[in-house]
Amino acid sequence: MNTNAVSLLEQYDLEIRETRRGRGAIICDTKQGLFLLKEYTGPAGRIAFQDKVLKQIREEGFEQTESILPDKEGNLLITGPDQTCYVCKSYVEGRECDLRDREEVLKLTQRMARLHNAMQLPGTQPGDPVLPTVAEEFGKRDRELRKVRKFLKNKGQKTEFELFLSQSYEPFLEQAHEITGRAQEFLGQHSEKQQDKVHVCHGDMQHHNLILTGRGVFVQGFEKCAVGNQMCDLYRFMRKYFEKNGWSAATAHQLIENYQKERALSDEDFMQLFLRFAYPEKFWKIVNFYFNKAKSWIPGYSASKLQAVLSQESDKQQFLREFERYL
Numbered sequence: 128m129n130t131n132a133v134s135l136l137e138q139y140d141l142e143i144r145e146t147r148r149g150r151g152a153i154i155c156d157t158k159q160g161l162f163l164l165k166e167y168t169g170p171a172g173r174i175a176f177q178d179k180v181l182k183q184i185r186e187e188g189f190e191q192t193e194s195i196l197p198d199k200e201g202n203l204l205i206t207g208p209d210q211t212c213y214v215c216k217s218y219v220e221g222r223e224c225d226l227r228d229r230e231e232v233l234k235l236t237q238r239m240a241r242l243h244n245a246m247q248l249p250g251t252q253p254g255d256p257v258l259p260t261v262a263e264e265f266g267k268r269d270r271e272l273r274k275v276r277k278f279l280k281n282k283g284q285k286t287e288f289e290l291f292l293s294q295s296y297e298p299f300l301e302q303a304h305e306i307t308g309r310a311q312e313f314l315g316q317h318s319e320k321q322q323d324k325v326h327v328c329h330g331d332m333q334h335h336n337l338i339l340t341g342r343g344v345f346v347q348g349f350e351k352c353a354v355g356n357q358m359c360d361l362y363r364f365m366r367k368y369f370e371k372n373g374w375s376a377a378t379a380h381q382l383i384e385n386y387q388k389e390r391a392l393s394d395e396d397f398m399q400l401f402l403r404f405a406y407p408e409k410f411w412k413i414v415n416f417y418f419n420k421a422k423s424w425i426p427g428y429s430a431s432k433l434q435a436v437l438s439q440e441s442d443k444q445q446f447l448r449e450f451e452r453y454l
Contacts, residue, residue, distance in 0.1 A: 258355030
């Protein structure tokens with residue numbers, strides 16, 4: 128981040144003690160507390176929705192979340208001399224959630240449910256971001272997977288990674304097609320259901336955005352929040368845990384039980400979770416990364432990630448068979 132951005136802090140009503148560089152941002156120690164000044168790269172209209180959601184969460188009594196600080200004129204975004212946009216948010220110091228600590232993860236799953244209860248709006252406004260349905264999301268991924276398969280088939284001399292990828296492709300592509308079909312069928316059965324309130328997803332619910340402090344758990348990283356099914360958040364957090372610790376249906380049962388201490392799940396919620404676990408997302412991510420980067424140079428960790436997916440596949444399929452009993 129450009130150190131000249133420090134001068135932009137004058138636009139905020141803050142009494143600054145000192146500043147220091149953080150992860151692509153400037154951390155500001157002020158008499159009003161800690162704040163983070165960082166570049167904002169999203170659509171300008173989305174920041175208002177993010178601010179609305181964060182205020183709603185705090186009104187519901189969930190105070191350990193980030194907030195956006197407006198400048199002296201009430202603007203949520205400010206612009207530097209080079210036309211770069213910046214946002215200033217509250218900040219805390221602490222440690223990230225430890226995905227190796229099972230008890231900590233169980234507690235945070237319950238905390239997530241409390242957050243989800245607070246992330247409900249009475250309605251939507253034109254321009255509010257809305258997540259694609261699970262069927263739309265999977266359909267787009269399927270098209271991308273077919274495109275890359277065609278590219279690989281037509282490619283002449285293949286690298287070692289491309290040969291490895293080609294040999295693994297068909298089983299995962301078949302999985303993707305099957306689950307997309309089930310998602311489309313599911314959407315057709317439930318698309319007409321109306322809810323009293325509009326649910327909002329955090330959009331990036333992972334350990335990096337769950338900060339443990341002396342005052343409890345601070346939730347940050349709401350840049351991707353949008354109207355949608357909140358099982359996106361629960362799935363993402365659980366998947367990260369299982370990828371690091373092995374696929375366990377018993378642990379999934381405990382995580383879901385903890386979540387339901389604060390927010391009950393419907394049959395539709397369970398199906399959303401199952402579909403997301405069943406779709407080969409990790410394989411799609413590897414393929415997507417390969418196709419959108421310089422194909423002449425594929426870093427070794429892509430092959431390592433693919434090998435990890437293959438080595439976990441048997442355990443994951445057993446997990447899915449046991450998880451499907453919820454449905």
